[in-house]
Amino acid sequence: MSELGEPVGAAAEPSTASFCAFACDEESRRAIEQVAGELPFGRTMVSSGGIRKAIEYLGAHRSPKVLMVDLSGSELPLTDIDELADVCEPGVTVVAFGDQNDVGLFRELVARGVGDYLVKPLSPGLVHEALLRALQGQASNRRMNRLGRLVGVLGARGGVGATMIACGIAHVIAETRRRRVCLTDLDLQSGTVALTFDLDPSHGLREALESPERIDSLFVDRAAMKYSELLYVLAAEEPVDEDCRPLPDALPPLFEELRTRFHFVVLDMPRPSSPLFRPCLEQLDELVLVADPSLAAMRDGLRILQALAKTSGSCHPTVVLNRIGAHRVGELDAREFENGIGRKIDLRIPYDPKTVAAALNAGQLTFAERGPVGQAIRALANIAARCPAAETRSVVRRLLAFWR
Ligand SMILES: Nc1ncnc2c1ncn2[C@@H]1O[C@H](COP(=O)(O)OP(=O)(O)OP(=O)(O)O)[C@@H](O)[C@H]1O
Ligand SMILES: [Mg+2]
Structure with a gap:
């Protein structure tokens, strides 16, 4: 048995959350936490930090089914999204949010496989609608981003x-x-x-x-x-x-x-x-x-x-x-x-x-x-x-x- 091969047969990481979110501000974090607890996600994780933190985390952990990520503060949101796609598993549905109200950015994000983009401030109602859509997309196998x-x-x-x-x-x-x-x-x-x-x-x-x-x-x-x-x-x-x-x-x-x-x-x-x-x-x-x-x-x-x-x-x-x-x-x-x-x-x-x-x-x-x-x-x-x-x-x- 090769050393690298350990632990064999154990592709699962039971502790993987099926919903993760990274939010830079307290208000967004609270809204997401509240809604995630109400929806049938199983294990959830809501963390403070933006897209760079998400990239760092997902580079080292299995991906959730649905990911919410805060783009505010990112100098190069599209490049960051590409980098996120590199570390995420392909079947993840990504809901991005941020403070830029920009149709051009929204279109570019969608072209890169992002499912939705929400403009801050995030209310529980806004988050609820977006996450329901994300869950429905997952259930009907219409995942919004690319396949491997x-x-x-x-x-x-x-x-x-x-x-x-x-x-x-x-x-x-x-x-x-x-x-x-x-x-x-x-x-x-x-x-x-x-x-x-x-x-x-x-x-x-x-x-x-x-x-x-x-x-x-x-x-x-x-x-x-x-x-x-x-x-x-x-x-x-x-x-x-x-x-x-x-x-x-x-x-x-x-x-x-x-x-x-x-x-x-x-x-x-x-x-x-x-x-x-x-x-x-x-x-x-x-x-x-x-x-x-x-x-x-x-x-x-x-x-x-x-x-x-x-x-x-x-x-x-x-x-x-x-x-x-x-x-x-x-x-x-x-x-x-x-x-x-x-x-x-x-x-x-x-x-x-x-x-x-x-x-x-x-x-x-x-x-x-x-x-x-x-x-x-x-x-x-x-x-x-x-x-x-x-x-x-x-x-x-x-x-x-x-x-x-
Ligand atoms: N460029 C190469 N230099 C040296 N050895 C090679 C090279 N390419 C393949 N081999 C060796 O040739 C043998 C056959 O290779 P491999 O098993 O990959 O072929 P295969 O096409 O998969 O064969 P099979 O039909 O059995 O599936 C192996 O011992 C492999 O290490
Ligand atoms: Mg062979």
Whole structure:
């Protein structure tokens, strides 16, 4: 068991409040406290402080279902809201409030996924109306902000490095970009994600995929393994002599649940022969297609690209040629491979057993942080995240603050 893997199987934090508020002034705090106590929230937390305090708190704690946050005093409210979205789980409904009565600000906030904006002074009546709307939005599953991105990593055929890359991308997004990630291995019997992270696999994923009615708001807490503060793993190792029957109908509720809890869901994709393969392809936001420089991987890569074009999915695949140099003799060169699949390769990753095997055997993901393999994985994490690197954003923030 890895040290980082503790406590395994305990994704839940029972003390998480389902309503949190951060208010700078006493009057707002009192109004919110009064209304929150009257509504069916369960555990609530009302704290003094503004959006910076909320960002600090939510960076270290699980998110509530509904969050009220005070923007007064913020020099860059929109930048602060973006930063809040980075640390919050995607399914949170945010009600912002402040002292600026500005339609332009309201529109910009709504465009960023904020559910509502209230102008101070806050009366209990105003807060009551806004929180009722927020609760109704949650109950009818019309959450007001964005969902996490679904990123699939698929090997053109077996052994080309898809799992290594999926684990690396998940690790980099969680540890470098500091976003919540659930790495999900949909190969219930032979998947190696749990093995890679040195975690005990759970039966929860199989139960969910075979009996979709069991997928509820507590599913992630029951079934996901906590690897680190921001990285969770859903994986199984069901006996090979049992007949696993995952149902394609389980995927939409599974993905819905995961995408409201995590900024990114990284899927180690099932094989094309799995009943889950096609429905998965259709739901992806991003696909990383991994091949090695062999004739067989070229043929199968081409077939997958052709199958993708026939689905109703809209993701643009990123093609990765991995393990270059593993079998020098007989390897296709990049040009031959590109001619064969009829498109460009996006990234090439050399075979580097010293870095990769040594790290993986020790149950560590350090290969994603150094050397040419690490560089390629970080590039893939940026493509998967489809937004500027975290470091770039904080530089932009500092520059904007300087300008004002
Ligand atoms: N660039 C690389 N350099 C060195 N070793 C690599 C590289 N990429 C993958 N490997 C190694 O190749 C082996 C196969 O990788 P991996 O298990 O990720 O492939 P896969 O496509 O998921 O295979 P499977 O079909 O079994 O799911 C592993 O031992 C992995 O550590
Ligand atoms: Mg694999």
